[in-house]
Amino acid sequence: MRGLRPEQNAELMENIKKKFSNDILHMEENRGMVVIQAKKENFLTLMKSLKDDKPFMFDTLMDLTAVDYSGVKDIRFEVIYMLFSSKTLSRIRLKLSIAEKENAPSVINIWKGANWPEREVFDLMGIRFDGHPLMERLIMPDGYIGHPLRKDFPIKGLGEDYLIESILMPVKNEVNLKKEGSK
Amino acid sequence: MGIEHHLGNSFMATSISQVVGWARKYSLWPLPFATACCSIEFMSVMTSDFDIARFGAERPSFSPRQADLMLVLGTITYKMAPVMWKAYQTMAEPKWVICVGACACTGGMFDTYAVLQGIDRVIPVDMYVPGCPPRPEMILDALVKLQEKISKESINDPKYKDRVEYLNKALNPDRSAIES
Numbered sequence: 001m002r003g004l005r006p007e008q009n010a011e012l013m014e015n016i017k018k019k020f021s022n023d024i025l026h027m028e029e030n031r032g033m034v035v036i037q038a039k040k041e042n043f044l045t046l047m048k049s050l051k052d053d054k055p056f057m058f059d060t061l062m063d064l065t066a067v068d069y070s071g072v073k074d075i076r077f078e079v080i081y082m083l084f085s086s087k088t089l090s091r092i093r094l095k096l097s098i099a100e101k102e103n104a105p106s107v108i109n110i111w112k113g114a115n116w117p118e119r120e121v122f123d124l125m126g127i128r129f130d131g132h133p134l135m136e137r138l139i140m141p142d143g144y145i146g147h148p149l150r151k152d153f154p155i156k157g158l159g160e161d162y163l164i165e166s167i168l169m170p171v172k173n174e175v176n177l178k179k180e181g182s183k
Numbered sequence: 184m185g186i187e188h189h190l191g192n193s194f195m196a197t198s199i200s201q202v203v204g205w206a207r208k209y210s211l212w213p214l215p216f217a218t219a220c221c222s223i224e225f226m227s228v229m230t231s232d233f234d235i236a237r238f239g240a241e242r243p244s245f246s247p248r249q250a251d252l253m254l255v256l257g258t259i260t261y262k263m264a265p266v267m268w269k270a271y272q273t274m275a276e277p278k279w280v281i282c283v284g285a286c287a288c289t290g291g292m293f294d295t296y297a298v299l300q301g302i303d304r305v306i307p308v309d310m311y312v313p314g315c316p317p318r319p320e321m322i323l324d325a326l327v328k329l330q331e332k333i334s335k336e337s338i339n340d341p342k343y344k345d346r347v348e349y350l351n352k353a354l355n356p357d358r359s360a361i362e363s
Contacts, residue, residue, distance in 0.1 A: 140297070141262045148296045157296025163261045167268040167305055167353065 008090050009034050015055045020046055035093045043096060044105050050083065050092070051110055058083035058092060061107070064117035066098075066125045070151045076100045077127055081107070098127055106131040124149040200337045207251075207277065208330040209239035214250035214274065216267060219257025221284035221316045233319040238326050247273040252329070253306075254322075258286035259299045271306045272350055276343050279333065281310045281325050284317060291315060307346075 012034050013027060023046045026037040038046060050058045063082040070076050075097040083092045098104050106129035107114045118129045119138040126147035128135055137144060141163050146153055161168065187196060213235075215225055228235050235241055244250035247270045259267055271280070282302055285291030288311045290300035302308060309332060310325040 153296070155296070156294055160261045160296060164264045164268075164299070164305065167265060169304060169307070 057087040061111035204334040208333040212244040221256040
């Protein structure tokens with residue numbers, strides 16, 4: 001990566017260990033990037049100081065996504081934050097474990113760009129974010145049932161014709177009615 | 184016989200449907216409803232290499248009101264289906280639909296939770312063009328075959344009446360109950 005010194009990640013890990021040892025569960029270097037497993041308590045304070053405080057200055061939220069570890073890990077979901085610092089040119093990855101039916105804290109007050117990624121995660125994974133101003137679907141149609149990127153969602157869907165019921169071809173509707181009548 | 188005997192070859196006797204069909208088939212205005220990569224093939228169809236202008240359909244009408252041929256080029260999702268339906272219903276009669284590519288015809292490889300499995304579930308289709316994506320020649324072939332179909336159509340085709348009735352019902356669901 002451009003401008004990244006080889007010892008930069010080690011320094012970063014040192015600094016994080018010094019400052020946030022109570023707020024993180026686990027830290028490692030994976031494929032040239034520091035990966036942090038964060039605790040849910042004080043998560044927003046951790047993010048805020050990662051953005052504002054001097055040695056870190058992670059001013060850009062590159063990506064916010066989530067993974068469904070159902071059947072693999074004890075806690076079902078992990079929300080993943082990819083941060084980039086335009087000052088030090090270093091990158092960092094944070095993981096936050098979220099159980100089913102548990103809400104994640106919204107980082108929208110720290111990075112405004114988290115607005116749509118958080119809505120996307122809610123849409124496809126069903127993780128709600130506390131403090132988000134508009135927790136609605138972003139990609140799927142408004143009346144959609146279910147969250148399609150969850151591992152327990154059927155890959156071919158639940159039968160989405162309810163979304164376009166009013167515009168299905170009349171002939172097809174008659175056929176469907178006949179079928180239902182014969183049952 | 185009759186008037187032709189007196190006036191010679193200066194005119195032709197035919198039926199009004201044939202004349203109208205002949206005029207319609209050489210003046211199609213396509214509406215490219217382009218949602219995916221098949222539209223790239225349609226761009227190539229419009230260029231001078233393949234030249235859809237040779238068949239009288241060179242004027243892409245990006246407003247459905249003036250179009251009479253809808254080309255559905257690409258994947259239609261459940262979110263897009265109402266938009267496509269509305270664009271089709273906005274077109275004035277007579278209107279035809281060419282469905283280009285595997286995705287539009289059957290959903291293609293996207294047998295998933297988000298993709299409509301064939302646009303003929305929502306709007307009537309006249310010509311299906313298979314392929315992923317089809318060659319530009321195949322789109323031209325579909326156009327020529329559609330022209331044959333148009334030239335054989337009657338201007339009193341009952342499908343026009345059916346479609347208007349269907350649209351009225353769809354737009355005013357309770358209308359039939361009020362009238363009866």
